[in-house]
Amino acid sequence: MFTNYLRKMKTLHPFNPEKFLILVVDDMRINRQLLIEILDTAGYGTTFAISGKQALERVKVTEIDLILLDLMMPEINGIEVCKLLKEDENTAHIPVIFLTAVTETNNVLNAFEAGAVDYVTKPFRTPELLERIKIHLDLKRTKDELEKAYEQMKRIAATDELTGIANRRSIFNFGKQEFALSQRYKSPFSLLMIDVDKFKTINDTHGHDVGDQALKMMVNITLKCLRQVDYIGRLETEEDALRKQVCLRQLGNNGETLAQQNDLEVH
Structure with missing residues (x-):
């Protein structure tokens, strides 16, 4: 099943620049304009920030897929911005590509240590820039798909296929x-x-x-009687187990009360 999911990833999701939004961060207007023109021509969505501080504010309100970040900027330089991005769990996943002058390449190691995935030297070549952007967006997309697949497999492994509630292994755990x-x-x-x-x-x-439908009906009836903190699972082919979670301040006979309210026999 997992292999089939990976095959679908390759066939159903061709790379499309229009689906990605790139944040350009540079304090030089001419650099921003050039980068935005190149990205727009390639089909990417773009937005920009003129400082590190503005970039940090922008990522809080906009879903960014990749950041092109100038290394040397006033107030907060690119390395500090990158560190702050990686320290925040909401932005740590965004790939950062540094834009650096040839004379600044001695700071490249610091950039990678801060969490950058790549760098491009200025003046950059358009084909190289676009290829690096595509590579890292493709890597991010693949990683996101794998994480979704992993979460889906975890849910499948813990769920009873017929009824949709917890399976035997899950409820025992x-x-x-x-x-x-x-x-x-x-x-x-x-x-x-x-x-x-x-x-x-x-x-x-x-x-x-018909028996399967009867089981589903029984589960649906039981689910309507539960609170959000209650837990239900299917143990065997002809049995369901209802696990009643009780907080520390609740009385120990709450399970019996629930059974009485729903006309269930307590053994």
């Missing part, structure tokens, strides 16, 4: 954690086991498709 917390803080918690009466008869008489 959760139960172990809550039991450990209960032992540590000497607090009670409740566990309800819910069984559908005569479920085998439903399968034998009407078929497994």
